[in-house]
Amino acid sequence: MNVHRPAGAGGADGDLRGVLQRFDVGVVVRRMEDGFARLPAYTDFQWPVDRAAVVRWNVDLVLRWLVDGLPPDDYLRSELHEFLRARAMSGQPIEGSILVYRRGARMLWEALLDLASDADRAVLLARSETVWGCLEDYLDLVVEVFARAYSDQEDAPSTAGDRRARTLFDRLCARLPVTIEDQDRAARLGFDLVEPYRPFTAQLAGASVAAHADLAFRLRAAGALAFTEGLRVTGLTPSGFGWTAFLEDPRLLLAEDEPLARGRLGAAADGLRALIAIGARSGRRGRVRADDHLPELLLADAPDTADRVVRRVFGPLERADAVDLAATLRCLAAHGFDSTAAAAALPVHRNTLLYRVGRIEKLTGLSLREQRDRTLVLLAVTWETLGRDLRPAGAEPDGS
Template identity: 35%
Template structure:
């Protein structure tokens, strides 16, 4: 008989005693296992015995080895118990050293020379196999619980944003889950992403947490939405500056409000502000844009009625005329300033504006014409029509 097979069979007969000794050794070597409230002794001993039986059955050439299911179950349990993964892997190194010593003690001098060198490699390979199965199951469990936790957070945040609070108890349950106070000063932020379903404000919740600010965020198809708790030291102005540094796109903020039950109305304000925003905008700061965003069908009618003939031109010509009008408005009607911004002669700007007046039937010399053209231009920007 192969000497290592004989040694493994003898040690299998001592599986219970070895499990007792190895359990004690692990508890001495690894402080995390020396606390019964983390991993109970009997739980640890059961896992140790399963591993001892697995290793020596394999070394004995047994075809009916228990398999890796017990190791995977151990990995899941340790994750649920909160045992640190480094401590678990350390316990396997302790086990490898202990079991190799047991093999040496059970071997005769002749056996040591003939068979133990290849047996050492096989034993440590089995230790790696078991620790790998534990690690994979541990990480799978952690990932699954993280997904479950994220789903719960999204559901609780949905209660706040949509106002589905039932008798009110769900509101407080949601606040507790999201770690938000029931009363305070809140603001809803809505940021428009470059691509659907992505974070428009990178690491928003984490970055605010580093400043001591509580918030809860989630990604929706058309917006990245968050409920933020303001403080006396971190008010709306600081939030605007913070979000402006993090996001390069439009972000809308609601008016501050005192109770979470008002979050649905605040969400609507934030979305409207974001629709009309160029950067970070507070609800009420851009009243014309907010008005147009709140009535998109009517805004589209204004665009067609006022700018229809311009939009009907070839795209290149239409873009030139509308870009010139935007520059003229941005320059408060100063033709020379607009020309410098566009890198053209001021007479070119005058020509383009006259052409636009002819097409629209509106005069930039009359207040009513200026108002209608500005309103239509803003509506086109918000609706992305030109």
């Protein structure tokens, strides 16, 4: 591995260092998340920590390496190993895991160019070999650490079963013809390929990636097609599958759909992942049913429209820098628009609350006495919190 000369070591290096230090890492990460949101190898895995924090950690590491010229020390390598081990433990294909980092390197470079001023962009382009040399060294390090992390897990039966289950699930969702290899995978897993299948997603509250890998292993032993997605298990069950023993675990949250033909499995799985996130946020345990969360699912199914609802309700208050009014509106929604209850909860005098309501209505053009506008507020408040769980971590709603 090459050790790159510090970007601040005089001349053009000093210029490059100045450019790199002017970037706001948070803004860079948000720009990268736009690309990651379209990468299934990234979005289909639920990290045991906030995904945006993982991206930021990697971006910080690369930028420090570029500026200081010092590669990661043993401590940083061990932290990187733990991040990558989470993907290995859940049976994520190593090719997809490496793809996330390779695409990430390209996204980082493109984000730097997009966010730089014209003068700073000229410096970046002039020193592109230095930047890409560091990025390539980092990718070499990632591949090396991935190889070690996956080697640690390679012989584990749960990992091999996870890979088979994930591959078979993806092929069934894609409606590809069932091949001899698919039949072999199903036989090794003990899964009945006869349609229809019942898709499910499950989560153990507060549990580790390893605990979810164990849950997937036990589900496969019971006849399900199950694989881990970090802090989540997804898959299919045959007709008559018994969940009773699994539901005895008080941590388990389970969402399942009705038996479906192959053509509907992919969309159903996406809906169940959203339902699990909704149930987890509300503190639910056991079975969670779509009928209990239809408004939230409607929002999750149309996130762009949901973002527009939030902007319609809270945008005028944010532009007026009226933080107290936004908090008042959320409190009113939480208390069923009962002004007495909301005033006590804030707490403010009821006349103060009514004055704030008047300002809210003037700024937003909404009438909080009208059911239609109240519904709009409720949807906005719901999506404000729910959207953070369902949107790829770190991604910001479109502000257009």
